[in-house]
Amino acid sequence: MKFQQIDQFAAGLRKETRASVYDGSKKGYDARTKTLFDHFEDPDRLRRVAGEIKQHVVENLDTYLPQVEAKLRANGVIVHWAATAEAANQAVLSIMRARNAKKMVKAKTMVSEETELAHFLEKEGIECVETDLGEFIIQIDGDHPSHIVKPIIHKNRREIATSFEKHGLGAYNDDPQTITRRARAHLRNKYLEADVGLTGANFISAESGRLVLVTNEGNSRFCLAATKCHIAMVGIEKILPRDRDLALLLNLLARSGTGQQLTVYTEFISGPKSPAQPDGPEEMHVILVDNGRTDVLASDCRDILRCIRCGACLNVCPVYRQASGHAYRSVYPGPVGAVLSPLLAGKKFPELADLPKASTLCGACNEVCPVNIPIPDLLLRLRNKGKLEKSEAAAAATPPMGGWAVMASQPAAWKFALIGGKIIDHLPHKFIPVPALQAWTGKRTLPDWKGGEFRKWMKNRPRPNPALDTPENTR
Amino acid sequence: MNTTDREAILSRVRGALAPLPRRAPLPDWETELIHMRTRRGDVDAWALFQERLRLVNGLPLEGAASLVTWLEQNGWTRGYCDPELWPRLQAAFPATFTVETTFDRGRVDDYQFGITRAAGAVAETGTLILTDGATSSRLAALAPWVHIAVLQRAQIHVDLQSAVTSLADDSNIVFCTGPSKTADVEGILIEGVHGPGQQVALLLE
Numbered sequence: 001m002k003f004q005q006i007d008q009f010a011a012g013l014r015k016e017t018r019a020s021v022y023d024g025s026k027k028g029y030d031a032r033t034k035t036l037f038d039h040f041e042d043p044d045r046l047r048r049v050a051g052e053i054k055q056h057v058v059e060n061l062d063t064y065l066p067q068v069e070a071k072l073r074a075n076g077v078i079v080h081w082a083a084t085a086e087a088a089n090q091a092v093l094s095i096m097r098a099r100n101a102k103k104m105v106k107a108k109t110m111v112s113e114e115t116e117l118a119h120f121l122e123k124e125g126i127e128c129v130e131t132d133l134g135e136f137i138i139q140i141d142g143d144h145p146s147h148i149v150k151p152i153i154h155k156n157r158r159e160i161a162t163s164f165e166k167h168g169l170g171a172y173n174d175d176p177q178t179i180t181r182r183a184r185a186h187l188r189n190k191y192l193e194a195d196v197g198l199t200g201a202n203f204i205s206a207e208s209g210r211l212v213l214v215t216n217e218g219n220s221r222f223c224l225a226a227t228k229c230h231i232a233m234v235g236i237e238k239i240l241p242r243d244r245d246l247a248l249l250l251n252l253l254a255r256s257g258t259g260q261q262l263t264v265y266t267e268f269i270s271g272p273k274s275p276a277q278p279d280g281p282e283e284m285h286v287i288l289v290d291n292g293r294t295d296v297l298a299s300d301c302r303d304i305l306r307c308i309r310c311g312a313c314l315n316v317c318p319v320y321r322q323a324s325g326h327a328y329r330s331v332y333p334g335p336v337g338a339v340l341s342p343l344l345a346g347k348k349f350p351e352l353a354d355l356p357k358a359s360t361l362c363g364a365c366n367e368v369c370p371v372n373i374p375i376p377d378l379l380l381r382l383r384n385k386g387k388l389e390k391s392e393a394a395a396a397a398t399p400p401m402g403g404w405a406v407m408a409s410q411p412a413a414w415k416f417a418l419i420g421g422k423i424i425d426h427l428p429h430k431f432i433p434v435p436a437l438q439a440w441t442g443k444r445t446l447p448d449w450k451g452g453e454f455r456k457w458m459k460n461r462p463r464p465n466p467a468l469d470t471p472e473n474t475r
Numbered sequence: 476m477n478t479t480d481r482e483a484i485l486s487r488v489r490g491a492l493a494p495l496p497r498r499a500p501l502p503d504w505e506t507e508l509i510h511m512r513t514r515r516g517d518v519d520a521w522a523l524f525q526e527r528l529r530l531v532n533g534l535p536l537e538g539a540a541s542l543v544t545w546l547e548q549n550g551w552t553r554g555y556c557d558p559e560l561w562p563r564l565q566a567a568f569p570a571t572f573t574v575e576t577t578f579d580r581g582r583v584d585d586y587q588f589g590i591t592r593a594a595g596a597v598a599e600t601g602t603l604i605l606t607d608g609a610t611s612s613r614l615a616a617l618a619p620w621v622h623i624a625v626l627q628r629a630q631i632h633v634d635l636q637s638a639v640t641s642l643a644d645d646s647n648i649v650f651c652t653g654p655s656k657t658a659d660v661e662g663i664l665i666e667g668v669h670g671p672g673q674q675v676a677l678l679l680e
Contacts, residue, residue, distance in 0.1 A: 024662050039511045046509065052502040059498040061488045075646070081481040133668060134659035150659060157660055176660040180668055187669060188618065192580060210642070218617060218655035218670030224647070225613035226580070236484065241501055247639040251509050258658070262600045262635070265670070266650040274607035274646055278578070279614045290484045298491035
């Protein structure tokens with residue numbers, strides 16, 4: 001039987017990488033649970049309300065998008081629309097060209113990962129420097145992020161020290177503090193030399209047109225303190241209806257992502273700098289990016305557009321913890337990625353159609369989601385889509401269920417199979433030629449066969465009034 | 476502006492939403508939902524703020540004299556101060572200090588500290604609020620190793636909700652919660668990544 005791609009990747013993962021990813025994601029999950037439950041009476045209700053707010057936005061984007069556009073314009077922001085990744089990159093390039101700008105510093109934004117903005121600009125002769133420490137390391141390594149919030153969760157300090165040495169950032173030193181100080185010294189010159197600062201946005205308020213940006217390192221603040229032009233690339237689903245909803249979502253975002261009460265820098269930006277302020281952009285652009293989102297909106301998986309990119313579902317996912325982010329072969333890894341990546345892939349859906357199967361459907365991702373996305377349901381819908389579209393990737397490693405279906409639909413065959421199960425109790429397991437069973441029993445004891453008990457119970461179960469045994473009541 | 480992309484996106488959005496039999500309503504939610512457990516009856520905002528600021532490794536100080544002592548202890552004697560604040564602080568600073576009231580971006584690393592005014596604070600999170608209107612220089616509040624934000628008691632909000640619903644009419648508002656930090660390398664906390672490694676709130680009435 002052919003393994004699924006994600007299993008193949010996970011099997012080939014270095015022990016060190018697996019340990020980094022496992023420890024990092026577990027730490028994130030533990031911190032999240034502690035802060036949310038220590039701080040709030042009913043953190044679960046916060047999630048549910050936040051989910052309802054975002055679902056409302058998603059289902060009313062036709063009203064909110066023009067509203068946001070009008071607010072942004074009234075605040076002095078130049079608004080652009082980009083239907084595709086190419087259009088978004090082109091919009092950035094034309095802003096740069098119009099200013100004769102050659103250098104950009106950028107903060108971490110997932111949508112610019114989707115459009116591969118940095119590569120695009122570099123081909124056009126523009127220096128584009130990632131300023132988030134993790135993203136900076138990814139950039140000098142020519143690597144890809146493996147986590148939405150912690151892009152280098154798959155790397156350890158020795159690997160980072162080696163690439164710093166290779167790229168002229170000092171002699172080998174793997175002390176995290178030294179690594180950080182060297183990046184500080186290197187990047188501050190980049191900020192001060194840059195013409196344009198590019199960021200994403202975590203939220204936009206439709207009420208005030210304020211963009212909300214959160215970072216811990218202060219890099220997006222530096223981008224907006226040192227440069228003269230600000231470009232924000234924003235997915236069309238980032239809207240919140242009211243300013244007060246920002247308070248609810250901000251209370252959830254940092255706690256869910258990193259277990260912090262609030263990220264260190266939470267910026268509310270509604271336009272170019274104030275006239276009296278000496279530092280910061282005199283010009284501000286917002287690019288509203290679709291890049292597949294309207295396809296998701298038209299699908300039965302539109303709930304995934306609620307996502308606020310906190311990474312909590314990655315941290316809790318048993319598959320992500322073992323496989324790491326690169327196994328998902330796309331910008332968004334983990335449970336959210338297993339839904340979003342195949343959908344955003346558009347025509348290339350079949351190539352990623354195996355991702356929805358990279359889940360045990362345990363439901364932990366739904367349970368931790370700050371906007372309560374029913375990820376397991378969406379995964380099932382996408383599995384169905386993969387099957388209907390006859391995707392080869394989706395079919396890989398699917399156990400043949402035909403034999404089981406025949407057996408389960410014929411009482412005589414089922415009874416016979418139960419007897420077969422009983423025989424296993426009396427056989428030494430190493431003689432049963434099923435590799436999976438041998439691997440499983442290598443470290444565990446197979447419990448005694450209990451087959452048939454349910455049928456016995458079903459037949460003799462206490463029934464107060466058998467006349468009421470409609471199919472509805474026996475569920 | 477690309478009008479064709481605008482029309483394409485909006486028409487696709489309308490097309491995607493048209494088949495929905497009904498749209499999800501906007502829920503109302505009561506402010507109590509996000510009240511923290513630790514909330515006490517009549518809390519002294521400055522006391523709570525100090526406690527919370529320390530939890531995020533920030534430092535609360537009261538009065539110019541205590542700031543000067545602390546800076547001297549750490550050997551930080553070169554810095555920037557908001558020109559409107561300097562006349563009030565100058566008397567407390569001995570001649571061993573070099574303090575400038577314009578921030579020269581050509582030599583950002585010459586400043587060991589930057590003193591600016593805060594526009595407010597949030598007690599329950601230990602957050603300092605900076606705005607374009609109150610903060611004399613974005614860079615001076617960011618590039619030096621030490622940032623000192625001058626604050627008054629009346630400016631402190633008890634919780635995040637109150638601060639977010641009374642945001643100033645300012646195009647750039649920043650909530651700073653402790654020193655700049657990262658945990659990108661093996662999850663180990665390092666402070667002072669791009670911004671200050673020391674975040675001080677100075678109460679000055």
